[in-house]
Amino acid sequence: KQTQHTVHTTFHSPILYLSVLGVVLSLPLLLTLIDPRLLPSWSSSHSSSALLMSATPISLDYPPTKRVEGVFAAESGKPAAHIPDPYQWLEDPDSPETEAWVAAQNQVTNAYLSGGKELHARARSRLEQLTDYAKYGCPFRRGDAYYFFCNQGLQNQSVLYRQRSLAPDEQPEVFLDPNLLSEDGTAALGTRRFSEDGRWFAYGVSLSGSDWQTVYVMPAQDAERSGPLATDKLEWVKFSSLAWTHDHLGFFYCRYPVPASFRDTDSAEKRGSETDANLHHKVYYHRVGTPQSEDLLFFETPDHPKWMFGVEVSDDGRYLFLTVSESTAPVNRLFYCDLVHFAPPLSSTGSGSGSGSGSGSG
DSSP states (O other): OHHHHHHHHHTTSTHHHHHHHHHHHHHHHHHHHHOGGGSOOOOTTOOHHHHHHHHOOOOOOOOOOOOOTTOBOOOTTSOOOSOBOTTGGGGOTTSHHHHHHHHHHHHHHHHHHGGGHHHHHHHHHHHHHHHOSOEEOOOEEETTEEEEEEEOSSOSSOEEEEESOOOTTOOOEEEEOGGGSSTTSOEEEEEEEEOTTSSEEEEEEEETTOSOEEEEEEEOSGGGOSSOSOOEEEEEEOSOOOEEOTTSSEEEEEEOOOOGGGSSOOOGGGTTOOOOOOOOOEEEEEETTSOGGGOEEEEOOTTOTTEEEEEEEOTTSSEEEEEEEETTOSOOEEEEEEOTTOOOOOOTTSOOOOOSOOOTTO
16 A cells, blocks of 8 residues: 555656656557568567667666655555655655756756757657648537537547538538637546527637636527627536527536635636645526526535535436435435426526526426
């Protein structure tokens, strides 16, 4: 247990180690793709790392990593266990010590990788040749239109297209292009769901691979797309599905409280780098056209702060199903709620979209 925990805390910033490991494991494949003649006839007893060491005899002198003795690991809310945690100081990614440690590690890696710029360029060129082709997702129908994802080849993110009919001469149009959501192409679509009538599209956006998502709501029909595409904005969403009620007025979703490290200041670029524990997952209901501050807290379990929820509305619109899990344990619970008498709250400003009684029965 001591060894496992030490490895976990030491590899708190895994990008460096994954980069080096990727080079070690993939070098034979890359050599083969670029030019099979570059790969010598190695016996099966030679590993990829041996090939790398023989082909590139570069000494890696890693900077020392200090150990702080007398520090022990402890779970939140429980007494400290007698498990030494000498690298706990690395768990603060924004401390000057951690930043200096990461910079020193990156210097070693960059010095190593800079020795193979020609190989890198040839590998990149060959991999681009192998992956530069159109990739299509499975089409689906929402409302009176058909949608599908497509990546034309080397796009960072797949684009969501819309097609009005299945006629042979019907041309698809871009419905939402995630590549335009950030300059570096690292903004990705996460959780997403159309309303049952196809009028609204709710979608989550994550930045730089973070699990945190910001959910936006946009009109899907052309008559309502003349204004701003994103009408609503829901923050601090993580590990959440979206479940529209069948009156098309709103949807259920899950989010966490704002992490302690972001309560006084917020930087969207740093979301995902915090080390706060995510506790108290909660189910909310959002009515389209209202601010997130007016969302209805629908379900929570204060006595079980580690429980996480998934939400889904039944095909007939009458029931809400809540799946419950904790961490990656192979067990679950299932709750359901009859929505026949559920009335979505009206906005205090009267700006809620849609019409109807608010019943979720559909």
